[in-house]
């Protein structure tokens with residue numbers, strides 16, 4: 640699916656932060672914007688971003704494949720990344736992990752059959768004092784994720800999804 644006009648406008652804004660002719664510096668922002676639109680980065684999307692930034696497609700692929708926050712295959716509508724590093728583990732990320740897996744009935748790197756949630760393990764998110772920490776779609780940081788907090792988040796995300804669908 641091609642990049643929408645709205646996405647191109649956002650990429651233009653990212654490009655404008657750099658000197659003329661240095662549009663390649665916006666590659667990470669452009670990939671993030673494109674991923675936000677499509678949920679993942681297909682080879683078609685990578686090619687489009689490369690063309691838009693006047694970069695070799697392989698250079699864009701190198702960036703997209705290096706960072707774990709870019710997804711090169713389809714993901715759920717909400718990607719839930721739970722930090723499992725030691726400080727979070729000491730504060731109950733193992734409990735949170737088990738609870739998420741049992742509640743969603745999926746393992747790591749799996750997506751619920753309704754396409755709503757993908758579960759990933761993550762590295763330290765720099766908020767150890769708020770452990771256990773979970774990132775929703777790499778943007779929303781959720782802290783102290785005990786089972787009741789997880790339940791509340793899942794309810795909230797499902798409600799947001801159905802609200803968005805009503806407006807589509």
Ligand code: FES
Nearest residue numbers: 722727763764767
């Ligand atoms: S170890 Fe989990 S946020 Fe730092």
